[in-house]
Every structure is written in structure tokens, then in C-alpha cells.
Amino acid sequence: MTRRSVAVEAYKEGLPALSASLVGGLLAGVVLGGMRSDLQTVDGLLVLVPALLATRGNVYGSLGARLATALHQGLLEPRVSEADDKLLRAVAAAIANGLLASVFAAVVATLALAGLGRASAGLLTFATIAVVAGLLSGLALSATVVLVVFAGYRRGYNPDTLVGPIVTTAGDVFGIAALLIAVRSVVAVLGGG
Amino acid sequence: MPTDWTIRAITRAMLPVLLVLTVIEIGSGLVLGTFEGDLLRYPSLLILVPVTIGTAGNLGSILAARLSTAFHLGTLSFSAEDDMLAGNALATVALALTVFPVIGLGAWGLAVLTGGAKLAAGTVVFVAVSSGAVLAVLAVVVTAIATYAAYRRGLDPDDVVIPVVTNTCDVLGVVVLFAVVTVVVP
Numbered sequence: 001m002t003r004r005s006v007a008v009e010a011y012k013e014g015l016p017a018l019s020a021s022l023v024g025g026l027l028a029g030v031v032l033g034g035m036r037s038d039l040q041t042v043d044g045l046l047v048l049v050p051a052l053l054a055t056r057g058n059v060y061g062s063l064g065a066r067l068a069t070a071l072h073q074g075l076l077e078p079r080v081s082e083a084d085d086k087l088l089r090a091v092a093a094a095i096a097n098g099l100l101a102s103v104f105a106a107v108v109a110t111l112a113l114a115g116l117g118r119a120s121a122g123l124l125t126f127a128t129i130a131v132v133a134g135l136l137s138g139l140a141l142s143a144t145v146v147l148v149v150f151a152g153y154r155r156g157y158n159p160d161t162l163v164g165p166i167v168t169t170a171g172d173v174f175g176i177a178a179l180l181i182a183v184r185s186v187v188a189v190l191g192g193g
Numbered sequence: 194m195p196t197d198w199t200i201r202a203i204t205r206a207m208l209p210v211l212l213v214l215t216v217i218e219i220g221s222g223l224v225l226g227t228f229e230g231d232l233l234r235y236p237s238l239l240i241l242v243p244v245t246i247g248t249a250g251n252l253g254s255i256l257a258a259r260l261s262t263a264f265h266l267g268t269l270s271f272s273a274e275d276d277m278l279a280g281n282a283l284a285t286v287a288l289a290l291t292v293f294p295v296i297g298l299g300a301w302g303l304a305v306l307t308g309g310a311k312l313a314a315g316t317v318v319f320v321a322v323s324s325g326a327v328l329a330v331l332a333v334v335v336t337a338i339a340t341y342a343a344y345r346r347g348l349d350p351d352d353v354v355i356p357v358v359t360n361t362c363d364v365l366g367v368v369v370l371f372a373v374v375t376v377v378v379p
Contacts, residue, residue: 006280007287014255014288021251022292025244026299030307033240036233046229047222050246054218054363057250058211058356066203086198093203100204101211108219118226164258168251172243 017165024169028053028176035176038183043119044109045183048126051105052133052179055098056171060141063094064163067149071159078150091146095138102134103127125190129182137171137178144170214360221246221364228371231378237304237317238374242367244296245324248289249366253332253358256285260340261354271341282333286326293325294318316377324366324373331365332358 032049039045067090070076076087106126113120120126145166152162225232225242232239259281263269269277297318304310310317339354339361 003276003280003283006277007283010255010259010281010284011287013259014252014284015291017255018248018251018288018292021247022244022296022299025247026240026296026303028243028247029240029300030303032243033236033304033307036236036239039229039233044226046232047219047226049242050221050225050363050367051215051218053243053246054214054250054360055211057359058214059207062207066198070198089198089200090203093200093207096200097204097207097211100208101215104212105215105219108216109222112219112223113226116223164251164254168247172247176243 017161017168020165021168021172024172028172031173031176031180035180035183038180038187041187042121042125042129042183044113044121044126045129047109047113048105048130049176049179051109052102052130053172053175055101055105055134056137056141056175057167059094059098059101059138060145060171061163061167063090063142064145064149064167065160066090067146068153068159068163071149071153078153080146080150087146091142094142095135098138099131099134102130106130125186128186128190129179132186133175133178133182136181137174140174140178141167141170144174210356214356217360217364221367224364224367224371228374231374235304235310235312235378236308237301237310237312238320238378240300240303241296241317241321241370244300245321245328245370246363246366248292248296248325249328249332249362249369250359252285252289252329253336253362254355255288256281256332256336257340257354257358260336264340264344269340271337271344278337282337285333286329289325289329289332290322293321296325297321312378320370320373320377323377324369327369327373328362328366331369332362335361335365 110123148166149159153159263277301314301317336358339358343353
């Protein structure tokens with residue numbers, strides 16, 4: 001293949017996924033834009049945002065890849081009604097790891113903000129927000145990934161190529177939306193930092 | 194099957210990498226925190242944050258997936274003359290120059306719709322496109338280095354390169370956006 005044909009093929013293959021994530025990213029941006037007062041109420045919250053969003057992508061991207069591989073190998077039936085313990089365990093592991101990473105992010109953010117002498121809402125607030133947001137986005141993303149990968153596979157799409165765009169798009173939107181709900185409910189209960 | 198489907202086995206395979214990546218992402222959060230004032234003042238810039246991070250990460254992950262496959266098929270050699278490498282690098286830059294103008298305009302338009310943009314459309318588009326161009330070049334460099342490093346260490350690029358590249362590009366997305374905003378926005 002010539003350099004030009006490689007470039008053209010790579011461009012055509014990349015554009016749909018990038019366009020999907022562009023829409024998700026902008027929607028997430030609008031929600032984040034609407035959180036300006038929350039960002040001011042909870043000092044240091046912005047520091048957590050990239051870590052929480054990336055955790056969604058890493059954990060549920062991995063869940064999607066795992067499901068795609070198992071479908072290819074015929075180890076999993078692409079129907080939720082016929083789901084066995086295996087599927088439940090994979091989803092439970094994803095949510096558990098997402099929660100662990102989120103709480104870890106809260107701890108690291110608290111330590112880093114303290115070390116740098118920057119304003120911080122404190123570990124309790126950060127960790128509670130991280131857990132609530134991780135749980136909400138985890139449930140929404142698990143359901144989305146499982147349903148879309150199964151439905152796509154039954155309709156003859158390659159689940160491997162579905163996973164990336166779904167997870168980046170849904171991950172950004174659900175990730176930020178869950179953060180918004182978590183911050184508002186935690187601030188209502190615990191008060192601002 | 195690579196790992197058993199038990200919660201313990203999945204966690205053992207995933208958690209260590211996840212925790213390292215989390216620390217890296219907190220680093221990018223700290224950079225984001227240093228220009229929180231600008232982001233709160235200009236809603237269009239705050240809207241740009243997730244989409245810039247996400248697109249930078251995706252540019253990297255798409256390229257990494259393609260280079261990993263080419264590497265497995267034996268059609269990749271690590272030289273600047275290599276058509277596979279150069280063609281993919283070119284496509285990455287072209288993709289960035291296609292989507293980032295839309296991102297800039299979209300962020301500005303959404304800021305107008307949701308309470309008002311304080312920056313001119315041209316400024317937001319310029320911030321997006323110049324960040325995108327720099328990020329595309331960085332994504333190529335990071336992906337090439339990561340794929341080469343995995344190859345030299347005998348690791349499967351599929352396992353290592355995609356998460357490392359995606360998260361590194363996430364962080365670079367914030368750093369580059371910060372640098373561009375500092376230079377461009379008064």
C-alpha cells in the first residue's frame with residue numbers, strides 16, 4: 001500500500017468514531033459548563049474530573065472488549081435473558097474496579113491539593129462524590145455497553161468496532177451527568193467544602 | 194480466554210494499570226485546576242475541556258489500534274520512511290484538522306445557547322484548532338514511541354499501548370489546551 005492509500009483508509013476508518021465522540025464530548029461540555037457554580041462550591045472538584053472520566057473509559061472500554069472477545073469465541077450468548085453468572089460477574093467486576101479507582105482518585109486528589117497548598121473540599125466530600133458518581137455512571141454504562149454490544153452483534157456488526165465509540169460517547173455523557181447528580185446530592189447532605 | 198471471568202481475576206488484571214492511570218489523570222486535573230479561573234470566566238472554554246480531552250485520547254487510541262494491528266500483521270517497520278507509519282501519521286493530523294474546527298464552533302455555539310459566550314467565535318475556533326494541530330503531532334509521537342517500546346520489550350501492543358496512549362493523550366489534551374489558552378486568551 002502506498003502512503004496515500006494508507007492515509008485515506010485510516011482517515012475514513014477514524015472519522016465516524018471521532019464524530020461520535022465529538023458529539024458526546026460537546027454534550028458533556030455543556031453539562032460541565034452548567035456546573036460552574038458547583039465547581040465553585042466544592043473546592044478542587046475540577047481536579048477530579050479528568051480522572052473520573054478516564055476511569056469510565058478505561059473500565060467500561062475493557063468490559064466492552066471482554067464481551068466482544070467472548071461473543072467472537074462463542075463463549076457468551078448475545079441475549080440478556082439468557083445471561084449467566086459470567087456476565088453478571090464481568091459487570092460486577094467492572095463496577096467494583098470503577099468504584100475502587102474513583103475512591104483512589106479522591107484520595108490522590110486530596111493529598112495532591114494538600115501538598116500544593118490549594119483549596120480542597122476534603123477527603124469525605126471527594127470520596128462520597130466519587131462513589132455516588134461511580135455507581136450511577138457504572139450502572140448506566142454497564143447497561144449501555146451490554147445492550148449495544150449484544151444488539152450490534154445480533155445484527156451482524158463487529159462488536160470490537162462498536163465498543164470504542166460507544167464507550168467514549170456514553171462515558172463522557174453519563175460520566176459528567178452522574179458527577180452533576182452526585183455533587184448536588186452530596187453538597188445537599190454534607191454541605192460544601 | 195485471556196482471564197477467567199471471576200471478579201478476582203478481572204480485578205487482578207485491570208486494577209494495577211487503572212490505579213497508575215488514575216494518578217496520571219489527577220496530574221492533568223491539577224493542570225486544569227491552575228486555569229480554573231479562565232474556565233469559569235469563559236464558558237466556551239469549559240465546554241471545550243471534555244471534548245478536547247476525549248478527542249485527543251481518541252486520536253491516540255485509533256492510531257495505536259491501527260499500528261498494533263499493522264505490527265501484528267508484520268506490515269510495520271519503525272522508520273520515518275515507513276509508508277504505514279507515515280500514512281497513519283498523516284491521517285491523524287488530517288482527522289484533527291477536520292474535527293477541531295467543528296469542536297471550536299460547537300463549543301462556542303453551545304455556550305451562546307446556554308447562557309452566553311464571552312469570547313468571539315474566531316477566538317474559540319482558533320484555540321480549538323491550534324490545540325488540535327499540536328495534539329495530533331504529539332499523539333503520533335507518543336503512539337509511535339509506545340508501540341516501539343512495547344515491541345522492544347516483547348509486550349503485546351494491544352494490551353499495553355492503547356490504555357497508555359489514550360491516557361497520555363488525555364493529559365496532553367489538558368496541558369496543550371492550558372498552554373494555548375494562556376497564550377491566546379487575554
